[in-house]
Amino acid sequence: xxxxxxxxxxxxxxxxxxxxxxxxxKEKKADVExxxxxHIKKPGFFKAGRAAMAxxxxxxxxxxxxxxxxDMILVGTPTWAGRPSPYLKTFLNxxxxxxxxxxxxxxxxxxxIDNREKVVEIIKNDLKNIGIKATDDYLALRMKNExxxxxxxxxxxxxxxxxxx
Numbered sequence: 001x002x003x004x005x006x007x008x009x010x011x012x013x014x015x016x017x018x019x020x021x022x023x024x025x026k027e028k029k030a031d032v033e034x035x036x037x038x039h040i041k042k043p044g045f046f047k048a049g050r051a052a053m054a055x056x057x058x059x060x061x062x063x064x065x066x067x068x069x070x071d072m073i074l075v076g077t078p079t080w081a082g083r084p085s086p087y088l089k090t091f092l093n094x095x096x097x098x099x100x101x102x103x104x105x106x107x108x109x110x111x112x113i114d115n116r117e118k119v120v121e122i123i124k125n126d127l128k129n130i131g132i133k134a135t136d137d138y139l140a141l142r143m144k145n146e147x148x149x150x151x152x153x154x155x156x157x158x159x160x161x162x163x164x165x
Contacts, residue, residue, distance in 0.1 A: 001030055001031065002031045002069055002072075003030050003032045003071065003072045003073070003074060003162065004067060004070035004072070004074070005018050005021055005034050005035065005073075005076065006073055006074065006076070006091060007034070007036060007074075007077065007106075008036070008037040008039070008085045009076075009078065010042065010043075010048070013078065013143040013144075013146055014077065014078050014108045016143070016146045017076060017108055017139075017141060017143070017148075018036075018106075021074065021076075021106065021139075021155070021159065022034055024155065024159045028159065028163050033070075035065070037087050037088065037090075037091045038061040039060060039061070040058075040059040040061055041059075043058060048080050048086070051080075051086040052080035052082075052084065052086055053083055055083065055089060056086055056089075057089050057090040058086040059090065060087055060091060060094075063094050065094060065095040065098075067098045067101065071102065072101065072102040072104065072162065073101050073104075073132065074104045074106060075104075075105055075106070075123060076106040076108065077107060077108070078107075078109060079107055079108065079109030079110075079111060079116060083118065083122060084119050084126075088126075089126060092126050092127070098132060099131030100131055100132075101131075101132050102132070102133055102134075102135070102165050103134040104134060104135045104137070104138065104139075104165070105120055105123050105124070105127075105134055105135075105138040105139070106138065106139040106140070106158070107120065107123075107138065107139070107140045108141050108143055109140075109142060109143070110142060110143065111142065112142060113140035113141065113142050113150050113151045116140040120140075135161055135162075135165055137161040139151070139154055139158040141154075
């Protein structure tokens, strides 16, 4: 199984988790690649929050995304104002050869993980709109300074779910 881990990371927390997932999936003999979404200009805290709440797109550098080679796509995003990063929406709307893929979601934030249902719901709808069927299982982690504060015990189960799909 070829897995693409697509993520946006403003502070490094989501990148840290993407690399951790890559390592754990490779231990299970999965073929994994990281695809980091890059912003053109790092948004300020309030601009990012407003864009996330409105679910507006924000410009990204790398706009040529051909996901044909992946069987499954993991999408990872920080949580801003209770919503996914607008950069993820931009990526999903620009990606090519994405229809029919399987997907899974991981969400990183500073808020308690039991407050992430809205983020996951938005991402699942975005994925559905472009033809990706997301698993019902998702990974939500609370982090601070690239350290997992809550949810670490769920990582191995998430990896097992991804491998089984």
